[in-house]
Amino acid sequence: MARSAAAVFLLLICCASLAAQVRPDRIRVLESVMHGLLIKKVDPQAPADAGHVQGPVVFKAVIDKTGSIESLELISGHPMLVRAAIDAAKQWKYKPYMLNGEAVKVETTIHVDFPSPKEK
Numbered sequence: 001m002a003r004s005a006a007a008v009f010l011l012l013i014c015c016a017s018l019a020a021q022v023r024p025d026r027i028r029v030l031e032s033v034m035h036g037l038l039i040k041k042v043d044p045q046a047p048a049d050a051g052h053v054q055g056p057v058v059f060k061a062v063i064d065k066t067g068s069i070e071s072l073e074l075i076s077g078h079p080m081l082v083r084a085a086i087d088a089a090k091q092w093k094y095k096p097y098m099l100n101g102e103a104v105k106v107e108t109t110i111h112v113d114f115p116s117p118k119e120k
Contacts, residue, residue, distance in 0.1 A: 026062065026105035029097060034063070034108045037095040044088035046114050050080045056111040057085035065103040067094035075109070085112035 046053070057077030062070040069090050074082060089112050096103035 024104070026107050027097075027099065029106045029108050031109045031111070034094060034097070034106065034110070037067070037097065038092065039067070039095055040091070040093035042088045042091040044081070044084045044112050044114060047080060047084055050078075050084075050114075052116070053078050053080050054114050054116045055081075056113050057081050059085070059089065059110050059112070061089070061108055061110045063094055063097070063106045063108065065096055065105055067096045070105070072110075077112075078114075081112075081114050085114075088112055 044057075055078060058075040060073040060075055064070040069092055072086055072089060077085060089110060092110075097106045098104070
């Protein structure tokens, strides 16, 4: 009985050690947290033919270890605003997200807002 308990204990220690060494490729972080790390935000320029189209364009974004936008995947938004939203968001820059003292790649959601002309 003592041998089997010791073997289980040793197995648990080995598994815990291996789990501690696993580093995820990227982690999911709330948009509100990443907003606090935003250091450069470029406002979008609505296309001239967009008329009175307004509102947010929402993306799933991957931010690399340096804080640059690596990729954007459209979630929602008016089709006439998507290209301008991509052009603006690709210029955004974040402080690197740190996990256990190391910068990590992040997946998050970002909103690129196109306000009404009265709000500008």
